[in-house]
Amino acid sequence: MPLHEYACEDCGRKDTRLVLKREDEGALKCRHCGSGRLKRLISRVAIHRTEADRLAALDTSRQPDEAYYRDNRNIGLRAKKRMQELGVDLGDAFEEKLEKARTTTNLEDLTSD
Ligand SMILES: [Zn+2]
Structure with a gap:
């Protein structure tokens, strides 16, 4: 697309x-x-590569700080990492939902200004 x-x-x-x-x-x-x-x-390809890096760097054994939650790109990242660790394949539908949640402007409206 x-x-x-x-x-x-x-x-x-x-x-x-x-x-x-x-x-x-x-x-x-x-x-x-x-x-x-x-x-x-940046292109979607770049976004996905970045996400892979973020996933690899994410430590699910520790609670993320406030800045982590403020970043739209982190929406669902923790859940995804946990699922990966458990060997669960979430599929493309989940990816699409994440993409939507991350690109909505609502969260930014709450945190800007
Ligand atoms: Zn404008």
């Missing part, structure tokens, strides 16, 4: 958008403030 994450250069909010053609990118508008100045963030 040609999903990309964008950050609005005016209000700073992030959003995941479906962009089928590269030239459609210029027509994107921020859903929060209507600005046309959206900047594409």
Whole structure:
């Protein structure tokens, strides 16, 4: 899926958008403030590689600190690591749910400003 994450250069909010053609990118508008100045963030491939690194570094025997919970990318990471340790395959549906939970702007609304 040609999903990309964008950050609005005016209000700073992030959003995941479906962009089928590269030239459609210029027509994107921020859903929060209507600005046309959206900047594409790192690709999903990069996000997944980063997640693998974070998973490897995660120690499930210790309680994570506050900063860990503030980071959207950590949503579900602990559960996933535990499942991996138990040898449970969560499948693609779980991955998609995680992706949604991580890219929603609601959590950022709570923690920004
Ligand atoms: Zn905006």
